[in-house]
Amino acid sequence: MENSFLTQLSHEFERPFQNPVLVFSIILFIILLSPLLLRKLKIPGIIGLILSGVVLGPHGLNVLELNSAVKLFSTIGLLYIMFTAGLELDMKEFQHNKNKSLVFGFLTFSIPLVIGVPVCYYFLDYGFVASLLISSMFSTHTMVAYPIVSKFGISKNEAVAVTVGGTILTDTAVLIMLAVILGSNNGGLSFSFWLRLFVSTAIFLTIMFLIIPKITKWFFQKLESEKTSHYIFVLSVVFFAAFLAELAGVEAIIGAFVAGLALNKLIPYSSALMNRIEFTGNALFIPFFLISVGMLVDVSVLLKGNSAIIIAVTLTVVALAGKWIAAGLTSYIFKYSSGQRKLIFGLSSSHAAATLAVIMVGFQSKIIHENALNGTILLILITCLVASLITENASRQILASSTPDTADGRINQENEHILIPIANPRNLEILLEFASFIKHKKSPNPIHILKVVPNTEDAETNLAKARKEIDSHLKDIPDEIKVNIVATIDHNIAGGIIRMSKELFADTILIGWPQKSSVFERFTETKTASLVSRTTRSLYISHFEYPLLNHKRIILCCPPLAGLEHGFRIWLSRFTNLSKVLQATVIFRCDEKTKAAILNELKLLKIVSGTTFSDEIDYSDFTVLQNEIRPEDLLVVVSARRNSISHSNLMENLEEKLDKKFVKQSKVVVYPRTYAIDSKYTEYGEINPESISLGIEKVQKIGRELGGIIKGDRKEKS
Numbered sequence: 001m002e003n004s005f006l007t008q009l010s011h012e013f014e015r016p017f018q019n020p021v022l023v024f025s026i027i028l029f030i031i032l033l034s035p036l037l038l039r040k041l042k043i044p045g046i047i048g049l050i051l052s053g054v055v056l057g058p059h060g061l062n063v064l065e066l067n068s069a070v071k072l073f074s075t076i077g078l079l080y081i082m083f084t085a086g087l088e089l090d091m092k093e094f095q096h097n098k099n100k101s102l103v104f105g106f107l108t109f110s111i112p113l114v115i116g117v118p119v120c121y122y123f124l125d126y127g128f129v130a131s132l133l134i135s136s137m138f139s140t141h142t143m144v145a146y147p148i149v150s151k152f153g154i155s156k157n158e159a160v161a162v163t164v165g166g167t168i169l170t171d172t173a174v175l176i177m178l179a180v181i182l183g184s185n186n187g188g189l190s191f192s193f194w195l196r197l198f199v200s201t202a203i204f205l206t207i208m209f210l211i212i213p214k215i216t217k218w219f220f221q222k223l224e225s226e227k228t229s230h231y232i233f234v235l236s237v238v239f240f241a242a243f244l245a246e247l248a249g250v251e252a253i254i255g256a257f258v259a260g261l262a263l264n265k266l267i268p269y270s271s272a273l274m275n276r277i278e279f280t281g282n283a284l285f286i287p288f289f290l291i292s293v294g295m296l297v298d299v300s301v302l303l304k305g306n307s308a309i310i311i312a313v314t315l316t317v318v319a320l321a322g323k324w325i326a327a328g329l330t331s332y333i334f335k336y337s338s339g340q341r342k343l344i345f346g347l348s349s350s351h352a353a354a355t356l357a358v359i360m361v362g363f364q365s366k367i368i369h370e371n372a373l374n375g376t377i378l379l380i381l382i383t384c385l386v387a388s389l390i391t392e393n394a395s396r397q398i399l400a401s402s403t404p405d406t407a408d409g410r411i412n413q414e415n416e417h418i419l420i421p422i423a424n425p426r427n428l429e430i431l432l433e434f435a436s437f438i439k440h441k442k443s444p445n446p447i448h449i450l451k452v453v454p455n456t457e458d459a460e461t462n463l464a465k466a467r468k469e470i471d472s473h474l475k476d477i478p479d480e481i482k483v484n485i486v487a488t489i490d491h492n493i494a495g496g497i498i499r500m501s502k503e504l505f506a507d508t509i510l511i512g513w514p515q516k517s518s519v520f521e522r523f524t525e526t527k528t529a530s531l532v533s534r535t536t537r538s539l540y541i542s543h544f545e546y547p548l549l550n551h552k553r554i555i556l557c558c559p560p561l562a563g564l565e566h567g568f569r570i571w572l573s574r575f576t577n578l579s580k581v582l583q584a585t586v587i588f589r590c591d592e593k594t595k596a597a598i599l600n601e602l603k604l605l606k607i608v609s610g611t612t613f614s615d616e617i618d619y620s621d622f623t624v625l626q627n628e629i630r631p632e633d634l635l636v637v638v639s640a641r642r643n644s645i646s647h648s649n650l651m652e653n654l655e656e657k658l659d660k661k662f663v664k665q666s667k668v669v670v671y672p673r674t675y676a677i678d679s680k681y682t683e684y685g686e687i688n689p690e691s692i693s694l695g696i697e698k699v700q701k702i703g704r705e706l707g708g709i710i711k712g713d714r715k716e717k718s
Contacts, residue, residue, distance in 0.1 A: 016058065016065035023064060030056070031287040047381050049287050053294020066295055070288070077289025079256040080281045082357055083238045085142075085171060086260020087267060087277070097158065101165025104330045108348055109170040111329075112138035112322025119318050124311055126368075129181060133362045134372060136177045138319045139170050142352035144384045145391035149347065151643040152395040153566055153675035159340035162330070163347040171354055175257055178358060179250035182365060200248035204255070208241060208262045216266050231276045234263065253357050293356060296363065297377055298370055312375035316382050323349040339397035346391030350384045351376075396645050399564055416443045419506035421450045421497045427512045428473045430544050435510055436481045437548065437581045438574040446482035448504050449474075452489075452496035459489045494530035501537060507673065509535070513543035514655055528655065532641055532671055538567055539671040541655060544634075545664055551634040554579055555625070557617045558590035558638045561646040563597025567672030572598065575636060576607055584610075584634070589625070591616045619650040622661045635667040641674055 017023050034048045056063040064070070116135025120126045126134065143163070149155050179201075183193055216237065223229050238259045245255025267274050327345035330336070336344070359376045362368045418435045422428050428449065435447045451466040453459055466487050474483060486504065490496030501509055514528045531539055556575060562568060579586045588598055588611065595613050602611065617625050629635060639654050640647040658667055 015062045017063060018067075020067075020069055023067070023069065026056070026064065027070075027288065027291060030291060031284070047377075049290035050294040050297070050377060053291040054297045054299060055294075057295030057297070059295075059298040059300065064291075064295060066292060070292055070295075073285065073288040074292035075252075077281075077285040077287070077292075078253060078357055078360060079238060079242050080285045081289065082253040082256040082354070083260045084277065084281060085354055086257040086262075087264055087274075088260075088269070091168075091264055097161045097165050100158075100162045100330075100334060102169060103333060104162050104326070104344070105166035105169025105173075107329050108141070108166055108323060108326040109139045109173045111326045112319065115322045115325075116318050119314065124314060126372075129184060130362070130368050130372075132177070133181050133358070133367050134315070136174045136181070137351070137355050137358045137362075137376070138315075138322050140174050140351060140354040140358060141167065141170065141323065141348045142350055142354055143167065143347050144350040144352055145346050145387045148388060148391045148643045149343070149395055151641070151674055152399055152645060154343075154395055154398055155675075157340070157343070157398065159336055159343045160347065162334075163344050166348070171257070174354070174358065175251075175254045178361065179254060181367070182251060182361070183249065197249055201250065204244050204248040204250075205258070207244060208255075208258050212237060212241070212259075212262050213266060216263060220266065230273050231280075234267070234273070234277065237263065251361055253361060290356075293360065293377075296370070297374055299374075308371045308374060311371045312378040315372070315375045316379045319351060319379055319383060320349055320386060337398075337401075339394050339401065342390055342394035343398065346387050346389075346394050349390065350387035351380050352384060355380060392643060396561070399645050400561065415445065416440055416508060417445050417448065417504055417506045418508045418510060419448045419450055419497075419501050419504060420510045421452065421500075422470065423493075423512060425469050425473050428470065429477070430548065431510055431512065431542065432474075432477060432481065432483070433548055434540075434542060434544070437578050440573075446484040448484045448486055448500075448506060450497065450500050451485075451487045452493050452500075453487060454493070455489050455491045463487050463489060494527040494534070497531060498534050501535060506537060508538040508540065510540045510542065513541060513659075513667075536641075536674045538570060538673040541669040541671075542667070544666045546632070546666060548634075549582060550632060551582055551666060552584055552632045553630065554582075554584050554586045554634045554636060555629060556586055556588050556636045556638070557619075557625070558588060558594045558598075559619065559640060559646045559648060559651070560591050560594060560616070562590065562594050562638055562640075562672075563601075564645050565640065565672045566674055568597070569601055571638065571670050571672055572601055573605060576602070576605060576611070579610055582634075586611045588613045589615065589617045619648060619654070622657060626661045629662065629665060631664065633665065635662055635665050636670060637667070638670045638672065641671060644672075644674055 017026065030049070030052045034052045037048075053064075054060055058065055066074075113132075113135045116138045117128075117131050120131035120134050121128060124131075146155075149157075149160055154160065179197065183197060216233070219233055220230060238256050241255040241259035241262075242252035243255070245258070246252050248255075267277070324345050327341055327348060330344055331338075331341035355376065359368070359373060363370075363373050416439065418439055420428070420431050420435060422431075432447060432449070439447065449470055451463075451470060453462045453466055456462070467485060470485050470487075474485075477483070486500060488496055488500055490499065497509065500506075509531065511528070511531070514526060528541060554575060575586060578584075588595065590598065590613070594616075598611075598613075602608075625635075635658070637654065637658065638646075639651045655669055658669065
């Protein structure tokens with residue numbers, strides 16, 4: 001009996017696993033854990049899922065195999081990617097800059113093709129059909145770096161609009177070419193092929209663009225309350241379109257893309273239906289597809305000789321070169337600045353979803369072999385990192401040369417909402433006092449005090465207790481301070497704060513100093529880090545060692561380019577107001593550019609005294625400041641969110657650094673508000689140049705230290 005049980009157990013865990021329930025659960029665990037574990041290594045989520053497939057697939061540990069169930073979900077994910085690509089294209093932007101977008105679309109499609117075909121045919125020794133397919137893959141692009149542009153607040157720049165519009169033309173042209181390539185591979189490009197393709201495609205497009213939108217509009221109107229039905233209907237349209245495309249003699253992914261274009265105007269990007277579509281795809285179907293791609297990759301091929309590496313490097317270089325020339329010609333024709341040229345190149349040089357879709361179709365049709373597939377995976381990683389680096393650099397350049405809107409901060413301040421989430425009620429009184437001091441005098445809104453209670457069986461009881469506890473700490477506050485007590489239930493504390501900040505329209509969040517992070521948080525994300533990364537609101541992290549009125553000086557440290565941040569004027573006016581209340585001197589530690597921006601703003605605020613300036617502080621080492629600061633000083637350090645213009649990797653773990661250096665000092669870390677991310681590509685937001693720039697900054701720091709040592713030695717010798 002025991003032996004039979006052990007035999008059955010060992011059979012269940014024979015590689016590759018055959019039990020569909022076990023296989024499905026493993027893939028779900030991969031989807032859950034892969035992004036969490038690889039985030040610390042700065043490996044993008046999209047690459048992390050592919051790598052997971054490589055490790056656990058037939059060419060790795062052989063835990064999973066491409067059985068019928070995995071292939072089915074993979075196919076759904078592939079169609080889902082192309083459907084969302086069509087759904088997310090901004091048709092309004094295309095209409096607004098139609099002519100310029102057409103020019104850029106033509107260049108960014110044709111130039112990589114013209115360069116790619118001869119390189120693949122003559123240098124890499126591929127056949128003509130394979131060369132054409134791979135080169136068409138060079139022409140596609142996914143705007144992975146768009147979230148960076150959105151965070152910098154330059155998404156309305158004409159160069160961005162032209163690039164977004166050009167995406168429609170190049171993606172559509174690539175998919176048409178794919179249909180021709182597959183047709184020629186299956187039976188040649190005869191007259192009958194062209195006639196059948198033209199007629200069948202015309203019928204297909206008529207159904208999709210004339211009949212399907214009318215049916216969809218009628219369905220949405222008649223079943224307005226049936227939200228689940230809306231999603232199921234849309235999904236049915238996608239797979240029906242994919243089936244019709246195959247009947248028309250073209251690839252199923254073209255049908256899914258056309259379905260996205262057909263439903264584009266009927267499904268607004270900010271709608272609940274769009275949220276459901278993105279959520280389901282990003283949570284399940286698309287990760288399945290990425291894992292299945294990894295299962296096809298054979299890393300051992302790269303070790304068998306130089307040919308695989310040469311192919312991978314060549315594909316990457318040609319893909320980047322084609323997009324760079326297209327961006328350069330577009331900028332020359334329309335007389336764009338160098339920053340705009342870089343911006344167009346950065347946005348259009350990254351390859352991701354559409355590239356994977358095209359190359360997978362080619363691989364499944366046996367037009368290309370595994371070397372090209374492996375090379376494409378490397379191409380995706382490199383181009384995404386390069387695109388992020390270039391886009392960030394270009395965004396900084398454009399923003400630095402622009403004139404900030406001087407009215408922006410003050411208008412919002414007069415109607416500001418300040419939210420104080422309370423973890424420890426004993427800190428409430430001083431946080432409330434701090435909020436009342438920095439709050440704009442003309443703001444009629446109360447200060448919101450929030451308590452988030454964990455969602456347990458005793459949640460309702462704990463909610464009532466929390467309200468009473470907060471009330472007991474508010475007995476002695478002055479009558480002129482208006483407060484609004486809010487208590488809510490949530491599984492996640494940070495998630496509850498973020499949700500309530502939206503519901504209360506809070507533009508500023510004040511929290512106490514964070515405790516030391518737990519072991520689990522070191523692998524995932526701390527509550528503070530979550531608030532920083534998942535909100536665009538002003539965030540003030542504070543610890544007060546003494547009563548506020550006891551502080552005699554405010555030491556305000558600003559990073560370079562702080563004056564160009566969206567929330568610059570808000571925090572500056574708040575701390576100058578605080579200095580008036582405390583009758584304290586403000587000492588700004590900043591560079592010359594930020595000093596000029598501060599002086600200009602102080603002039604507008606009509607502040608002529610009570611401020612001085614000193615040298616800027618190195619955010620990697622606060623030792624100099626540690627020796628100068630006094631017990632009665634309030635230390636304020638202005639930080640920045642990732643991809644903000646003033647952000648530096650030296651700001652990482654800033655609270656921990658300050659905790660070690662300034663144990664007995666009052667301190668506040670400020671994260672200025674940023675622009676809301678108006679992005680249709682947030683799923684690729686994890687792809688960023690941080691790991692590269694972090695390494696560069698470390699090398700620079702070592703260089704500076706070595707330079708200092710050498711200079712010191714020279715002085716001693718002299």
